[in-house]
Amino acid sequence: MAQAWPENGGVTPPVLLCCGLRQPMKTLCSHSKLPEKPETSPTVGDIFREYGPAFRASNRLHPRQHKVMYDIEHCRCGEFGTHWEICDTCGHLEKGYNSCRNRHCPGCNNIARRRWVAARIDELLPVSYHHCVFTLPDIFNPLCRFNRQVMYDLLFESASKTLLEFGENPKRLGAKIGFYGILHTWGGNLWLHPHIHFIVTAGGINTRGEWVEPRYSSTFLFPVKALSNVFRAKFLSGLIAAHSRGDLKLPDELTQFSDLCAFRQWLFHTVPKAWVVYSKPPFSGPAEVVKYIGRYTHSTAISNNRIISVKDDTVEFWFKNTRNKSRWETSALPVMEFIDRFLLHVLPKHFHRIRYYGFLANGQAGRHIPAIRQALNDQATPDPAPLKEQPPRCPACGKGKMITILVLDGHGNVVKEDLPKIEIKQIPAKAREP
Numbered sequence: 001m002a003q004a005w006p007e008n009g010g011v012t013p014p015v016l017l018c019c020g021l022r023q024p025m026k027t028l029c030s031h032s033k034l035p036e037k038p039e040t041s042p043t044v045g046d047i048f049r050e051y052g053p054a055f056r057a058s059n060r061l062h063p064r065q066h067k068v069m070y071d072i073e074h075c076r077c078g079e080f081g082t083h084w085e086i087c088d089t090c091g092h093l094e095k096g097y098n099s100c101r102n103r104h105c106p107g108c109n110n111i112a113r114r115r116w117v118a119a120r121i122d123e124l125l126p127v128s129y130h131h132c133v134f135t136l137p138d139i140f141n142p143l144c145r146f147n148r149q150v151m152y153d154l155l156f157e158s159a160s161k162t163l164l165e166f167g168e169n170p171k172r173l174g175a176k177i178g179f180y181g182i183l184h185t186w187g188g189n190l191w192l193h194p195h196i197h198f199i200v201t202a203g204g205i206n207t208r209g210e211w212v213e214p215r216y217s218s219t220f221l222f223p224v225k226a227l228s229n230v231f232r233a234k235f236l237s238g239l240i241a242a243h244s245r246g247d248l249k250l251p252d253e254l255t256q257f258s259d260l261c262a263f264r265q266w267l268f269h270t271v272p273k274a275w276v277v278y279s280k281p282p283f284s285g286p287a288e289v290v291k292y293i294g295r296y297t298h299s300t301a302i303s304n305n306r307i308i309s310v311k312d313d314t315v316e317f318w319f320k321n322t323r324n325k326s327r328w329e330t331s332a333l334p335v336m337e338f339i340d341r342f343l344l345h346v347l348p349k350h351f352h353r354i355r356y357y358g359f360l361a362n363g364q365a366g367r368h369i370p371a372i373r374q375a376l377n378d379q380a381t382p383d384p385a386p387l388k389e390q391p392p393r394c395p396a397c398g399k400g401k402m403i404t405i406l407v408l409d410g411h412g413n414v415v416k417e418d419l420p421k422i423e424i425k426q427i428p429a430k431a432r433e434p
Contacts, residue, residue, distance in 0.1 A: 034318055034328050037305040044106050044304060044342065047315065047335060048073045055339050065343045071100035075107055081409040085392075089400025098407070103353075104346055109298040116354070117294045121286075123365055125372060127211075128202035128282035129289045130221040134159035134231055135195040135276040142251045143239075144185075144194055149348045150247050152183060152194065158234040159196055160357045165230070166222045167204050167358070175204030175212040178360035178368070182293075183353045186301040188319030189331065190341035195276075197296050199289065202282050205359060205368065211375040220279045228277040236267055297354060301345040310335060 048069050056069070074080065080098040087093075099108045136144070136155055144151045160181060167177035179200035187193030200221055203213045214221055242248050243263050250258055257263040283289045308316040308330060315338040321329045333341070347353060359368035391401040407416035 034305070034320075037307075041308055042310050043307065044302065045072050045075055047307075047310060047339065050310075051313075051335050051339060055336055058336075059340075061343070062346070064349060065346050068102060068104045068343065068346050071102040072105045072107075075100040075102070075105055079410055081407065081412075081415070083404055083408070084406040085402040085404050087394035087397060087400035088403050090394060090397040092394050092396035092400075092402075094395070094402065098409075103298065104300055106300045106302065106304045109300065113294060113298040116297050117290055120293065121290060123360060123369060124286040124289065125201065125369070126286070126376060129286075130200045130202055130282050131280040131292070132163070132198040132200055132221065132227075133195055133276075133278040134162075134198070134227075135193070135278070136235075137272050137275060138193075139271055140194075141192045142254060143248065144192055145344065146249045146251050147242075147247075149351065150242055152185070152347075152351070154235060154238045154242065155194060155196060156181060156183070156355055158231055158238055159198070160355070161234055162227055162231045163198065163200060163222075164358060166227065172222060173204055173212055173214055175206040176358050177201050177204035178358040178365075180354060180356045180360055182296050184296070184299070185345045185347075188321065190301055190319075190333075190338070190344070192344055199293055201358075201360075205372050205375060209371060209375055211372060220281070222279075224277045224279050227279075228275045231277060232271075232273075232275045236271065239267070240264060301342050 052069055052073055056066070061069075076097040076099050078097050080100055083096050083098055085094050085096060099105070101108050103109070103112075134155070136151075140151065160179075163177065163179060167173045167175060177200060179198050181196045181198045183194070183196050185192060185194045202221060203211055206212050239248075240260070240263070244260055254266075257266045283292065302317065306318040308318065310316075313335045314332050315335050316330055316332045317338075318328050319331055320326050356362055356365070359365065359372065391403060394400040394402055404416070405418055406414070409415050
């Protein structure tokens with residue numbers, strides 16, 4: 001099945017189903033924790049390398065999806081160059097292959113995640129934080145497939161404005177809150193399930209520079225039913241405006257609503273009245289916030305450690321069943337269906353999946369955070385220890401640390417050359433070979 005992406009020049013493919021699954025998923029077993037991944041189990045890259053040519057031959061893909069598949073297939077295989085590491089103790093030398101650094105690659109996000117979390121540590125305040133989730137109903141999945149940029153931007157805009165307005169409302173809080181949102185477009189079964197995770201400060205700063213605590217800070221930030229109603233109204237208003245401007249591309253199953261009045265009627269009669277807005281109790285402290293957000297940032301539709309096996313052209317993988325106490329269960333999909341669903345979550349070029357709002361908005365955090373700390377009388381709890389990237393241990397001696405001394409691109413050109421000032425064995429000439 002080809003991937004719908006006409007807003008960026010893609011080819012309109014055969015129609016997908018509006019909601020639900022095209023292939024049944026069989027639940028095989030269940031665990032409370034994700035089991036460890038066997039060393040012999042495949043990765044997304046392995047699946048793409050084996051089945052990618054056949055998938056591309058039978059499907060029409062957007063250029064972005066082509067690039068994602070190519071990058072993942074060639075990640076750490078030499079296509080993107082090589083690097084050399086040397087032990088600072090025994091001089092053991094090892095050659096490695098560079099990663100693709102594509103944000104959709106399951107094997108390339110750990111470093112980016114650690115760096116992002118480390119940068120957020122400086123912004124943590126000695127206050128409670130809430131986790132809120134705004135979810136888009138499944139009825140909009142066809143529009144999301146054909147209008148990724150428009151729909152996901154509107155999701156961010158509607159949800160963030162809802163939170164900001166509730167914070168600024170004198171009856172709620174009467175202050176500017178700070179938060180950031182992380183877009184996830186997938187559910188556990190890899191089907192479209194657009195939702196945003198917001199990490200929100202339990203309180204805000206008012207026009208007098210005073211810190212204001214929420215009324216119900218120990219349980220929830222704002223009433224979720226009220227949040228849901230406002231969020232729904234804002235999103236539908238923005239969607240109608242996008243339709244009237246001609247910004248929406250309608251899939252085949254919705255072309256009868258190309259007229260604005262018909263589109264309004266479809267929304268009125270079809271869209272659910274109750275939308276899902278979820279709010280968890282506040283975190284216990286800054287350290288827990290850092291640990292928690294580390295699980296959500298820079299993630300992909302499926303991680304490599306969730307893939308169990310590929311047998312008889314079927315992929316077996318773990319998924320968290322939120323309808324069964326969030327237990328880890330195994331399911332199976334035909335491999336072509338698995339690739340199809342993975343590519344549903346490729347984002348437009350330059351799309352910002354993590355966004356900042358309120359006093360944490362870009363360009364404002366540096367000015368507001370010192371003022372907020374002062375408003376809190378500098379009663380700041382010690383920040384969590386900075387997350388430092390530890391070099392890997394030497395596989396030869398087990399004592400020294402491996403230091404990168406040479407990086408070559410895919411054409412054999414030197415990108416980085418850094419000889420450490422330590423007494424080690426002479427670097428062999430082969431280290432300069434690509």
